[in-house]
Amino acid sequence: MKGDIGKAEVGDKIRVHKDVNNVDITYEGILMPSQTGCTVLKLKNGYNIGLRGVNPETFITLPNEEKKAQKPISQPDHEKNKKLPNISILSTGGTIASKIDYRTGAVTSQFSADDILRAIPELEEIANYNCRMIYSILSENMRPSYWVELARAVYEEIKNGADGIIITHGTDTMMYTAAALSFMIETPVPIVLVGSQRSADRPSSDNAMNAICAASVAVSDIAEVCVVMHGSTSDDFCYIHRGTKVRKMHTSRRDAFQSINARPIGRVEYPSREIKTLTSHVKRGEKKLAIHDKLESRCALLKYVTGASSESLLFHSGSGYKGIVIEGTGLGHVSTEWIPVIKTTVDTSIPIVITSQCINGRVCDRVYDTGRDMLKAGAIEGEDMLSEVALVKLMWVLGQTQDIENVKKLMHTNIAGEITRSTRTSITL
Numbered sequence: 335m336k337g338d339i340g341k342a343e344v345g346d347k348i349r350v351h352k353d354v355n356n357v358d359i360t361y362e363g364i365l366m367p368s369q370t371g372c373t374v375l376k377l378k379n380g381y382n383i384g385l386r387g388v389n390p391e392t393f394i395t396l397p398n399e400e401k402k403a404q405k406p407i408s409q410p411d412h413e414k415n416k417k418l419p420n421i422s423i424l425s426t427g428g429t430i431a432s433k434i435d436y437r438t439g440a441v442t443s444q445f446s447a448d449d450i451l452r453a454i455p456e457l458e459e460i461a462n463y464n465c466r467m468i469y470s471i472l473s474e475n476m477r478p479s480y481w482v483e484l485a486r487a488v489y490e491e492i493k494n495g496a497d498g499i500i501i502t503h504g505t506d507t508m509m510y511t512a513a514a515l516s517f518m519i520e521t522p523v524p525i526v527l528v529g530s531q532r533s534a535d536r537p538s539s540d541n542a543m544n545a546i547c548a549a550s551v552a553v554s555d556i557a558e559v560c561v562v563m564h565g566s567t568s569d570d571f572c573y574i575h576r577g578t579k580v581r582k583m584h585t586s587r588r589d590a591f592q593s594i595n596a597r598p599i600g601r602v603e604y605p606s607r608e609i610k611t612l613t614s615h616v617k618r619g620e621k622k623l624a625i626h627d628k629l630e631s632r633c634a635l636l637k638y639v640t641g642a643s644s645e646s647l648l649f650h651s652g653s654g655y656k657g658i659v660i661e662g663t664g665l666g667h668v669s670t671e672w673i674p675v676i677k678t679t680v681d682t683s684i685p686i687v688i689t690s691q692c693i694n695g696r697v698c699d700r701v702y703d704t705g706r707d708m709l710k711a712g713a714i715e716g717e718d719m720l721s722e723v724a725l726v727k728l729m730w731v732l733g734q735t736q737d738i739e740n741v742k743k744l745m746h747t748n749i750a751g752e753i754t755r756s757t758r759t760s761i762t763l
């Protein structure tokens with residue numbers, strides 16, 4: 335491969351020769367920013383390497399298609415296949431839509447839904463796509479007001495005839511958005527959230543397989559809000575998780591997402607795209623489209639830890655919060671010091687929901703005296719809901735009613751599969 339010798343810019347693909355113990359070693363990669371005096375390269379395997387003592391004037395610049403700007407398009411350059419269903423892809427950003435930012439050397443959200451289609455042509459075998467960018471953010475920047483805007487966009491797409499919805503989303507807070515949409519939208523078609531743990535620059539990226547499996551679910555009869563992500567570390571299947579029962583359980587593994595206190599709805603085999611259901615689900619067309627998009631965002635999630643002072647609860651109850659979720663100990667307990675503050679808070683019409691620090695199982699505050707006293711003080715048991723799901727649900731419930739008794743009733747009502755009446759001691763997939 336020929337190239338130019340001399341100056342290279344950040345983002346250029348270069349070849350570097352370095353003498354290591356009298357052995358000439360060649361490195362090729364993308365030149366990244368560096369403030370340490372090292373030459374930093376992003377290698378083909380996706381990892382970075384720092385090289386000292388390399389003369390920039392000896393760099394050989396190679397052709398780099400990744401750095402070439404692509405012409406933006408509003409739709410892919412092909413005609414729609416009338417025999418295929420129509421799917422709307424709503425892009426919010428995240429790693430599935432990310433590549434390397436040559437300015438910083440970090441992974442950043444840059445791609446639109448159209449770019450995803452261009453990068454994963456297999457999607458065109460499954461459906462026609464209407465692509466719409468809602469946000470281009472990393473998921474830590476998501477907020478409740480964005481959930482509302484996203485829910486309205488989903489509602490609009492379904493109302494306009496979409497046979498299914500795919501939402502590309504960052505993985506770190508995808509479970510919050512999935513829960514929010516589960517409560518806000520009654521849907522007659524699949525709504526599928528999908529992301530990736532590793533960006534498209536890395537050979538181990540899971541973005542293509544996840545997107546293909548998500549599209550397969552979007553054209554299926556599973557008319558629920560769900561999350562579709564790798565089911566194992568291999569490229570063999572994806573799980574279909576209910577939007578109110580899923581949690582990210584690992585920082586970086588491709589199979590980070592797991593269903594908690596419930597079986598996944600199903601799995602998508604790869605590459606066959608065959609869907610195998612594992613539990614009951616709402617089917618396509620069973621529900622009429624409806625949206626309930628009012629949220630009370632001024633809710634807080636507190637984690638009780640050993641020796642924690644009740645002052646933290648006092649602070650939140652007096653700082654304008656309208657609802658509080660407390661993640662208690664095993665069965666959902668806090669110290670006796672907190673109980674009078676719980677009563678005072680509930681008496682001021684600020685509901686308090688109790689969940690557990692445990693991943694599996696359910697809250698039961700009737701076993702020990704402390705739990706019974708908490709219930710007398712007005713605390714609401716969170717059943718087997720995940721703490722983050724209970725928080726999102728409380729935001730949604732307070733958007734529907736301010737009456738404390740109605741809040742309690744709705745928090746105990748299974749709205750979107752968030753409450754499992756019978757908790758199994760183990761889940762066999």
